[in-house]
Structures are given as structure tokens and as C-alpha cells.
Amino acid sequence: MSTVLFCPVMFNLAETTRMIQVARALDPAHSPVFMGYEHDYVDLVRDAGFPYRACLPAWDRAQRDQALAFDQGRAFRSPFTTELVRERVAVERLVIRRTGARAVVTGSNLTSFLSARAEGVPLFYPVPFALTAPQVEQTPRMRFVDGTSGAARRADRAATSAFRWVYTAAPLAPRAFTTVARENDVPELRTAASLLRADHNLLTEMDWELDGFDLPHDFERVGPIFAHLDAPLPPVVEELAAAPEPLVYLGLGSSASRDLVLKAARALGRLPVNVVAPVRHYLEDDDVLPPNVHVTDLLPAHRLGGLVGAAVLHGGQGTVQTACATGVPFVGMGLQPEQTWNVRRCAERGNAVAVPPRRVSTQAFRTAVHRALFDPAVRTAAAEVREAYAGADGAAATARIIERGLA
Template identity: 65%
Template sequence: MATVLFCPVTFNLAETTRMIQVARALSPEHRAVFMGYEDDYVDLIRDSGFEYVSRAPVFTRQDREQLIAFDQGKTLKNPYTEKVVTDRVSIEREVIREQGASAVATGSNLTSYISARAEGVPLYYPVPFALTEPQVRQARHLFLVDGRGRAARFADRLATAAFRAVYTRAPLAPRSFAAVAVANGVPPMRTISSLITADRNLITEMPWELDGFTLPEGFERVGPIFAHIEAPMPPIVEELAAESRPLVYLGLGSSANRRLAVAAAHALGALPVNVIAPISHYLDSGESLPSNVHVTGLLPAHQLGGLVDAAVLHGGQGTIQTACATGIPFVGMGLQPEQTWHVRLCERRGNAIAVSPKRVGSPEFVAAVRRVLADRGIHAAASEVQQAYVGADGAAASARIIEAGI
């Protein structure tokens, strides 16, 4: 029996659930252990039956917001001081030894990229293709500039070229990582791309999403991985699905914000639809929303197929893949380039409409929702994508790759 240590950022819902899916797919011959620092989604890990090792230092709410902005390419500021990186690497190395881990699987827990290598343990990263080094090197458009016209596309090509140079060549990684890497006998990570490139990078895409791209050594496609939250569906969902009004699912994951959640809820509330919205974590106590918007906690979204007529989504890959696998057409609002890239690919496929989050509440947004609900061509495309997803199991493929290396 071998032990695999999973180190997600546990305040990131998509990353935590992606790790859970891979851990579930491991053979019973092996043992999965999780470790992390923040406790936002730790209950999902424990409820799935996995051991969880909690450690400190813990990032504050301000630290987390800064990290999300850093991850989204909106800032170079981050809370990774040399002391934080030193402490976390030391802790992670200790946990790897204590647990006897033969492999580490991570997401954007950046210190894992030092600690696993310092312990001589292979590091696996199930990851969306967007904003990986090969995608940034090869893509003509990263959707850094909002808009669709010729001028916007030209500006985006220029922005993409500039971003490519910064991301892959400029020594802009926090200096703390290079210093701590060297202190732990690991080659220094100096570029942004080197911070998030593992030994084996498991690309969580469908085949058509990699059309026109070549994967270098160390990168391989495994297929989609999205959450299967084992919780009962609230009765309100089936009650609303049985009504004559269309039912719209509003899913904003863990990388949106209160302003967007409230704006989207009010815009949808003005339409002749019912809305099921697992956005309680974004709302203030006593928040007033339209009566046709029903707020819940996390839902088993993979069970919504056949219950909801359309969705409005923030663009996170797991959320998008859940809609694709369940045949739900959607309006997608990419909050950062990786999310916009996935929404635009679905729009090209025909099962979605992309709208800027800045346009929530505008006539453009309302028209997109109405069209997704009524357009038979979009619904037909959603059904075709759903069929293509049958049998696609990135978690199982990732588990087999990890098992082959331990």
C-alpha cells in the first residue's frame, strides 16, 4: 500500500473537490491523506471519508483575496513572505515524512512545488490547460482584453504577447520562493509559470479544447474532473422544477464576490423564471433578494440535469464541466482569462453564450439568458456535448497515472 498526500488550497472549492475526485478514484490498495491550512471546505474532505491533517500558518481573509487576485493575474502582490514560505515548506516536508507519502498531488498550493521536490517525491497537478506554460506559449488570444470586435481582438493579441513574455521569461515570481527553494536544495523558481508547473501536469480538458495545441513532455490530457458533492438535493429544487416557469441555476463557485452575486440575482429575479442559487456564502445576513430567487448552500450540481432549464455560471472549469456533463446550456461570465477561455470554447461549441461580468444586469445579459432558455440550437448543442462527456473520467485517468508512478 502506498500513501498519496493531497494538498489543495482548501479555501478554493473547485480545487478541493477536484482533489477529492482523484482521491476517490485511487485503488483501495492505496491510502489518500489530505493536508491544508484553511478550513473553508475541509468538511467536504472529511465527509468523503478521508483523513485530513490541519496545519498553520493560516491565511487571513485579506490574504485569501490577495491570493485569488494573484492567481487571476490581477496583481503581483501576495502574502508569501519568506517566513510564510519557509514555515509552510518545513511543515509540508514533515507531513510527507510522517505520512510516508509516495506521491503528492496539489493544485495552487505553491509551497508544494518546493516541499515535494525537496523530499524527492513526485508531484502531480491535475489542472485546466488555460494559463499553463504551453497554453500561454502557443495561444494567440488569452482574452485579456474585453470585447469582440476587430479592435478588441487586435488589442488582445498585443496583450497576449506581452503577458507571454512576462509569464514565461520575466523573473517575477516572489523572491521568497527562489530563496526557500535554494535553502531546501531545489532549483529556484523565478518565473510565474515555474511556480505552477509540476513533475506531471494532468490536463483536465476534453480533446477538442486542445485543438491546435501541442503538449510538451510532462503534460498529458486526462479529461474533465468536476465535483460530485454527496449531499441530498434540497426539496425546493424538485418543487421548482415541477412548476411551469423555467428554472435557472445560478452558480458562482468560490472565486466570485458579493457584488456579482447580488447583481446576477436581481437581474434574474426580474425575469419570468425561478432561480436556484447556491450563493449564501456571498450574501450579508438579511440580504433582500427577489422572491423568485431561492438561495441555498452548496448543491450536488452533478444531479441537476433534467431539473434546470439553463444556468448562469462564473466560468470556473469545474462548474462549466458540470453543466456540459449534465446537458445544461448556460450563460458564462469569465472572471479571469482562464475562465473566459473555457466559456468562449463552449460558446464556439454552441452550448453557451459568453457575457462579460461587467455586463450583468444589462440588456445584453438579460437577452443572453432569454436566448439560452429559448434557443433550440443551443439546447441541441448542449445535448451533443453531454453525449461526448459520457465515459470521460479525468479523475480515474489521473489516479491511474499517479498509481503507475508510486
């Protein structure tokens, strides 16, 4: 039996659930152990039956937000001080030794990229393709500039070129990682892209999403991985699904904002639909939403197929893949480059309608929701994507690759 150590960022819902799915898919001969610094979703880990090691130092809310923006390519400043990186690497090396871990699986816990290498343990990274080095290097337009005019295309190519250099070539990784890498006798991480490149980079994508891209030897496609929460659907969902009005699912993950939640809920409140919205974690006690918007805690969204007519999503890969797998057409807003990429690929496939988040309070958003609910072409594309997803199991593929490394 071999121990496999999972190191997700525990305040990132999609990342935590992705790790849980991989741990479940491992052969029972192996022993998954989780560790983390912030503990927002630790109950999901424990409910899945896996041991969890709570570690320090942890971040406050402002540091979390800054780290998330850095990971998503929205900022180049980070909360990674030399002291914090040094302490976390020391903690992780100790956990690896004490558990006898023979493999480490990470999400965007950046210190794992130092600690695993310092301990000589292979590092596995199930990751969306967007904002990986090959995606940034080979994408001519990242769509930082909207529009189809010649001027917009030229401006976007220029912005993409600048971003590509900053992300893949500029020595802009936090100095702390260079310092601590040197202290632990591992290769220095100098660029933003190198901070998120493991020994085995396992792309959680469908095959068509990688069309036209050449993958380096350390990248491999595994397929979609998304949450399967062990919880029943609350009765309100089936009650709303039986009502004459269409039912819309509002899912904004863990990287949206209270302001966006309120705007989206109020926009949906103007439509002749019912809405089920697992957004309680964003709201304050005195927030008032339209009467047709029903707020819940986290839902097992993989069970919503056939119950909801459409979804409104922030564009995170977990929520997008859940909609794809259940055949639910969706409106995707894309709050940062990775999410925009996820939404755009589905819009190109036909099962989604893309709307910039700044337009959520406009008629364009309401029109997009109507299209997702009633446009035959969108609904047909969603059904076709669901059929394609039926044979995909990225968690199992990832588990087999990890086990191959343990052999």
C-alpha cells in the same frame, strides 16, 4: 499500500472537490491523506471519508484574496513572504515524511512545488489548461481586449504578447520562492509559470479543448474532473422544477463577489423564471433578493440535469464541466482569464452564451439567459456535449497515472 498526500487550497471549492474525486478513484490499496492551511471545505473531505491534517501558518481573508488573484493571473503581487514559504515548506516536508507519502497531488498550493521536490517525491498536478505555460505560449489572443475590429485585435495581440513575456519569461516569481528553494536544495522558481509546473501536469480538459496546441513532455490530458457532492437535493429544487416557469441555476463558485451575486440575482429577478442559487456563503443577513430567487447552501450540481433549464455561471472549470456533463446550457461571465477561456471554448462549441460580468445588469444578460433557455441550437449543442462527456473520467485517468508512478 502507498500513501498519497493531497494538498489543495482548502478555501477553493473547485480545487478541493477535484482532489476528492481523484482520491476516490485511487485503488483501495493506496491511502489518501489530505492536508491544508485554511479549512473552509474540510467537511467535504471528511464526509468523503479521508483523513485531514490541519496545518499552520494560515492566511487571513485579505491574504486569501491576494493569493487567489495571483494564482489566477489577475495580479503579480502575492502574500508569500519568505517566512511563510519557509514555514509551510518545513511543515509539508514533515507531513510527507511522517505519512510516508510516495506521491503528492496538489492544486494551487504553491509551496507543494518546493516541498515535494525537496523530499524527492513525485508531484502530480491536475489542472485546467488555461494559464499553463503551453497555453500562454501558444495562444495568439488571450482576449484581454474585447471586440472584433482590427484595432481591437491588434491591441489584444499586443496585450497578449506583453502578458506572455511577463508570465513565462520575466523573473517575477516572489523572491521568497527563490530563497527557500535555495535553502532546500531544489531548482529555483523564477517565473510565474514555473511556480505552477509540476513533474506531471494533468490537463482536466476534453480533447477538442486542446485542438491546435502542442503539449510538452510533462503535460498530459486526463479529461474533466468536477464535484460529486455526497448530499441530496433539497426539496425546493424538485418543487421549482415542477413549476410552469423555467428553472435557472445560479452557480458562482468560491471566486466571485457579493456584489456580483446581488446583481445577478436581481437581474434574474426581472425574468419570468425561478432560480435556485447556492450562494448563501456570499450574502449578509440584511441582503434582500427577489422572491423568485431561492438561496441554498452548496448543492450536488451533478444531479441537476433534467431539472434546470439553464445555468448562469462564473466560468470556473468545475461549474462549467458540471453543466457540460449534465447537458445544461449556460450563460458564462468569466471573472478572470482562466474562466473567460473556459466560457469561450464552450461558446465556440455552442452550448454556452458568453456575457462580460460588467453587463450582468443589462438587457444583454437577460437576452443571453433567454437564449440559453430557448434557443434550439444552444440546447442541441448542450445535448451533444453531454453525450461526449458520458465516457470521460478525468479522476480515474489521473488516479491511474499516479498509480503508475507508484509502481
